Amino acid sequence: MKPAPFGYADPRTLAEALEVLGREGEGAKVLAGGQSLLPLLSMRLAAPTTLVDINRVAGLDSIESGPDGVRVGALVRHARLLDDAAAAGVQPLLARATASVAHPAIRNRGTTVGSIAHADPSGEMTAVLALTGGSVTVATPAGRSAVGWQDFFVGPLETSVHGPAVVVDAFFPALAQRSGTAFAELSRRRGDYAVCGAGAVVTLDADRRVSAARTAYISVGLVPQVHDLTEAVAGRPVDTVDWAAAGALARTLVDPDTDLHASADYRRLLVGVLTERTLAAAALEATGRTP
Amino acid sequence: MTTKLFGEPVRRREDGRLITGRGRYLDDIGHDALAVAFVRSPHAHARVTDIDVDAALDVEGLVAVYTYEDLLGPMAEPLPVLIPHPQLTAPRTGYPLVRDVVHHMGEAVVMVVATDRYVAEDACDRITVSYEQLPVVVGVDAAREARHAVHEDVPDNVAARHHQETGDVEAALAASAHTLAFTQYIERSACMPMEGKGVHAAWDPADSSLRVYTSTQASTSVRAAIAAKLQLSLEKVEVVAPDVGGGFGVKIVHPWPEELLVPMAAIALQRPVKWTEDRREHFISSAHERQQRQEIRVGYDDDGRLTALDVRIWHDNGAYTPYGIIVPIVTATQLVGPYVVPTYRVRVDSVYTNTVIVTPYRGAGRPQGCYAMERTMDRIAQERGLDRAEVRARNLIQPDQFPYDHHLTFQDGRPVIYDSGDYPGLLDKLTALVGWSGVEERRAEATARGKLLGIGMAMYVEGTGPGPYEGGHVQVLGSGKVLVSTGLTSQGQGHETAFAQIVAHELGVPIEDVEVTTGDTRRFGYAVGTFASRAAVMSGNAIALAARGVKEKALRIAGEALEVDPSDLEIDEGLVQVKGTPGISIPLRTVAVLSNPLRYAFDEAAKQATQFAGPGDDSKPPVAAGDAPGLEHVDYYSPVRSTFASGAHAAVVEIDTLTWEIDVVQYAVVHDCGTIVNPMIVEGQVHGGVAQGVGGALYERMAYDADGQLQNASFMDFLMPYASEVPDIDIDHQQTPSPLNPLGLKGAGEAGVIPGTAAIASAIEDATGRRIAAMPISPTELYDLVRDDAAGRVAPRRTGAMA
Numbered sequence A: 001m002k003p004a005p006f007g008y009a010d011p012r013t014l015a016e017a018l019e020v021l022g023r024e025g026e027g028a029k030v031l032a033g034g035q036s037l038l039p040l041l042s043m044r045l046a047a048p049t050t051l052v053d054i055n056r057v058a059g060l061d062s063i064e065s066g067p068d069g070v071r072v073g074a075l076v077r078h079a080r081l082l083d084d085a086a087a088a089g090v091q092p093l094l095a096r097a098t099a100s101v102a103h104p105a106i107r108n109r110g111t112t113v114g115s116i117a118h119a120d121p122s123g124e125m126t127a128v129l130a131l132t133g134g135s136v137t138v139a140t141p142a143g144r145s146a147v148g149w150q151d152f153f154v155g156p157l158e159t160s161v162h163g164p165a166v167v168v169d170a171f172f173p174a175l176a177q178r179s180g181t182a183f184a185e186l187s188r189r190r191g192d193y194a195v196c197g198a199g200a201v202v203t204l205d206a207d208r209r210v211s212a213a214r215t216a217y218i219s220v221g222l223v224p225q226v227h228d229l230t231e232a233v234a235g236r237p238v239d240t241v242d243w244a245a246a247g248a249l250a251r252t253l254v255d256p257d258t259d260l261h262a263s264a265d266y267r268r269l270l271v272g273v274l275t276e277r278t279l280a281a282a283a284l285e286a287t288g289r290t291p
Numbered sequence B: 001m002t003t004k005l006f007g008e009p010v011r012r013r014e015d016g017r018l019i020t021g022r023g024r025y026l027d028d029i030g031h032d033a034l035a036v037a038f039v040r041s042p043h044a045h046a047r048v049t050d051i052d053v054d055a056a057l058d059v060e061g062l063v064a065v066y067t068y069e070d071l072l073g074p075m076a077e078p079l080p081v082l083i084p085h086p087q088l089t090a091p092r093t094g095y096p097l098v099r100d101v102v103h104h105m106g107e108a109v110v111m112v113v114a115t116d117r118y119v120a121e122d123a124c125d126r127i128t129v130s131y132e133q134l135p136v137v138v139g140v141d142a143a144r145e146a147r148h149a150v151h152e153d154v155p156d157n158v159a160a161r162h163h164q165e166t167g168d169v170e171a172a173l174a175a176s177a178h179t180l181a182f183t184q185y186i187e188r189s190a191c192m193p194m195e196g197k198g199v200h201a202a203w204d205p206a207d208s209s210l211r212v213y214t215s216t217q218a219s220t221s222v223r224a225a226i227a228a229k230l231q232l233s234l235e236k237v238e239v240v241a242p243d244v245g246g247g248f249g250v251k252i253v254h255p256w257p258e259e260l261l262v263p264m265a266a267i268a269l270q271r272p273v274k275w276t277e278d279r280r281e282h283f284i285s286s287a288h289e290r291q292q293r294q295e296i297r298v299g300y301d302d303d304g305r306l307t308a309l310d311v312r313i314w315h316d317n318g319a320y321t322p323y324g325i326i327v328p329i330v331t332a333t334q335l336v337g338p339y340v341v342p343t344y345r346v347r348v349d350s351v352y353t354n355t356v357i358v359t360p361y362r363g364a365g366r367p368q369g370c371y372a373m374e375r376t377m378d379r380i381a382q383e384r385g386l387d388r389a390e391v392r393a394r395n396l397i398q399p400d401q402f403p404y405d406h407h408l409t410f411q412d413g414r415p416v417i418y419d420s421g422d423y424p425g426l427l428d429k430l431t432a433l434v435g436w437s438g439v440e441e442r443r444a445e446a447t448a449r450g451k452l453l454g455i456g457m458a459m460y461v462e463g464t465g466p467g468p469y470e471g472g473h474v475q476v477l478g479s480g481k482v483l484v485s486t487g488l489t490s491q492g493q494g495h496e497t498a499f500a501q502i503v504a505h506e507l508g509v510p511i512e513d514v515e516v517t518t519g520d521t522r523r524f525g526y527a528v529g530t531f532a533s534r535a536a537v538m539s540g541n542a543i544a545l546a547a548r549g550v551k552e553k554a555l556r557i558a559g560e561a562l563e564v565d566p567s568d569l570e571i572d573e574g575l576v577q578v579k580g581t582p583g584i585s586i587p588l589r590t591v592a593v594l595s596n597p598l599r600y601a602f603d604e605a606a607k608q609a610t611q612f613a614g615p616g617d618d619s620k621p622p623v624a625a626g627d628a629p630g631l632e633h634v635d636y637y638s639p640v641r642s643t644f645a646s647g648a649h650a651a652v653v654e655i656d657t658l659t660w661e662i663d664v665v666q667y668a669v670v671h672d673c674g675t676i677v678n679p680m681i682v683e684g685q686v687h688g689g690v691a692q693g694v695g696g697a698l699y700e701r702m703a704y705d706a707d708g709q710l711q712n713a714s715f716m717d718f719l720m721p722y723a724s725e726v727p728d729i730d731i732d733h734q735q736t737p738s739p740l741n742p743l744g745l746k747g748a749g750e751a752g753v754i755p756g757t758a759a760i761a762s763a764i765e766d767a768t769g770r771r772i773a774a775m776p777i778s779p780t781e782l783y784d785l786v787r788d789d790a791a792g793r794v795a796p797r798r799t800g801a802m803a
């Protein structure tokens, strides 16, 4: 369990990082917190020729919370995002979901942007980016561009970004008015990757009737997906909604896989249960935010 | 009062060192050593057709490459069958490096030695081994069907047929008022010590001697194996077990191929060589345990009392049998537990599969036996409409029946005769501790919360402390320091503390003066090893006897110096004094100086001693015939047979009816290991055992696919419980001292793990009303079970029924 030989660069600026990535070509990989990449290297499942360590690159470590949303820099660790009250105020899903990412030791090193760049459909933050309708900023030698979540996630551990590129931040839009969120997951052991997880956003109209209900799941399907469950519950006063109907609908929309820890059927069951639970909790929060 | 420590919860003296990073584990030794890595077979069953190492030869830093062709003399022969048995009719072992056919994924085919582990792995990557794949056998059922053979010359895949019976079981079953029959399964798990195996070897060419450090549970035997296989004289080989980060059984197997290959390379290359096992290697090339298929037929009377028990087991022994059939024998003989079984027959087929070998893992066959017997008790209770505790109570061996002879032969070849115990006492304590009679109220309360609550229990008897022997050496130095050594090894159990307590108590010295060394063949050459819950029983008693020998000599010498009768003397706080007459005394350290007539006054101790030294009798030699210089003694303890510890566990589970998650909300343990040296250490052993029991019941399994690929060979997918998954544990003790040894001890090391699977299966069955016939069980499997209308249902019997 020792990595194959690799080159190492620790640039101080983004331009320098992109320059090294360009020079080294396909074999180069960005190293952020290393919590996903280094185990792959140690097991020789990945053998990059060069690691471009971005940990010393200036200007990538800020969390900017504004009325539109929260912009999380590439070097922000999960632990910092978890503790950021301003970010949680703008988009409560951030703290809710990061609390379920691994254990404190891993959250202290692993970056939120790194987990999105890693594009693991079992990662909490991939689902949160999708559910909030977020995007990432990708820097390439040609400049910066925003890439929406739908265009970013291509497959398990695969994104649309190729060639020399660094994801410099992820942007999570603010929670809309009269809306609430919830996040819940089941894992075999506390802190493990979830067997199934769900995030939910519920929006009410001024009469406290449900106007939108959306969910996204983790460890279900190959890429993050947002499911609009509004039709099952639309127009119902929030205190009489039958969330089970939304759960039942969700179960028909997902296409989970079987793995060592859960059958596809069991995951589908959990999708229903978690949909009900998170939608009900999100609705309760939305009620509190609806005058 | 530092000498009156026997039985006290003395803090573990090794912990400060071990938890602040000052331990010295295998990988802490020899940073400049050459490093070993192995090319291991990716296939479960295949013939090696070609090994091409050419591409590896240009790797800079490569030092040597070995294949089977490079093995000479005894190294080219199969590894030993450590514990042969007449019923092990087709034993098979591998070679240190694969000769022609690979029998499980992970077997070592090529050994690479390089300047460091990175380079060694780079070279491994470039070696190409060609294989011709052969049909693969995975699981007891496939082995039993024998459509393919694991070993060509063992077509039925049966390594051994173990068989014991105490009477005519067919007749007894036919005569029984009631009978029932059922089949159940238990899966594989593994020891998974925090530190894997590892070996460091250094050859001293000038002295022609070899020193080997190995992370082992049996350093003396590794030494003998190395000497034999590498054709060295025993006195030229030293083997030391440094701090060992857990063993749980896997490190009692010896010699592991690496324990021979690393020294072989060190000698050949004349440089220190080291191999540190990584986690993946540990998964695929060390040992697993526990898979069995159990077919049980039982007869009982109207009251639920056993009349006959017939058990047929298929035991998966993996690809080889280096450790003989110890695990199946332990299952067969410990299955009967604390119960009177009037007629018993057990037949175990130990079968080959193309998987990692099966050797003892904490419990060593007992969890399976307990699972068979305790689930039988539950079934009888259900059939008779009786409380499960009541059925057990009616079948228990009574306190006045000891010594109790089961008429079986144990793993050590000795009769299974229980030495002492109080099983009804255990059951009473357990039902009180867990609140057995109050469970219906709790069930109702849980139902109101949307949870299914269930309770289960399991009892066991564990043969502990088998022989043949262990020894101890105790020596008092002129400084007052008391050196203690024993040959068996430590893997974190707290031996340093427990053995020091014994010596402080026996000798009357402050515990701070006592220094304990284990597992170092330089200090103690004869030992068996640490397994079968035997360290306290065997070495504890040996050390006590050695301390008593030292005390006798000390009193004799002090008696001469003080001119009093030795029987009037006592030792307290390191001072030899006349009983009841304070003031007339001599420090024990001074006695140590006096014990050696050669007394150069190098230090204060020697100078002080001169005031006690008599003029000497010119007509006698300074060291009398039969005496020896020095205040030291070696003694051995060798028992007639094992002692039998016992206990009872109860688990309360809550099951979420939406997600089928299983939560162990309460876990109660009553434990009897005879006289207790240190209750804190015993409780720690119980805690660790229960954690492994919960792991085995709910989380751990070896996920082999049909091709013999282990799909979860990492801690990401092999789920050991975290602290967050282990319930709080309530413990109550009972002490029925063993009459078989001077200190009255029984072993405590393995007990905690034994009943976990049985108790938790029982609790889940109680909660769900569904028959649990395969363990471990996970939420996804429980969901399948409750959805399956064809699955067995259990009549809703509740606790308290006393029909």
Ligand SMILES: Cc1cc2nc3c(=O)[nH]c(=O)nc-3n(C[C@H](O)[C@H](O)[C@H](O)COP(=O)(O)OP(=O)(O)OC[C@H]3O[C@@H](n4cnc5c(N)ncnc54)[C@H](O)[C@@H]3O)c2cc1C
Residues within 6 Å of the ligand: A029, A030, A031, A032, A033, A034, A035, A036, A037, A038, A039, A074, A100, A101, A102, A103, A106, A109, A110, A111, A112, A113, A114, A115, A116, A117, A118, A122, A123, A124, A125, A165, A166, A167, A168, A191, A192, A193, A194
């Ligand atoms: C035991 C354990 C448990 C875990 N449990 C969970 C869990 O429950 N949930 C979860 O979500 N995660 C979990 N993780 C993963 C963890 O969250 C990682 O931190 C995260 O997936 C990757 O972030 P990183 O900063 O460590 O990235 P790295 O490991 O450094 O990189 C991961 C990948 O992303 C690429 N990358 C990283 N940053 C950038 C960037 N800025 N631009 C372009 N590419 C980039 C790298 O090249 C690499 O391919 C776990 C990890 C471990 C070791």
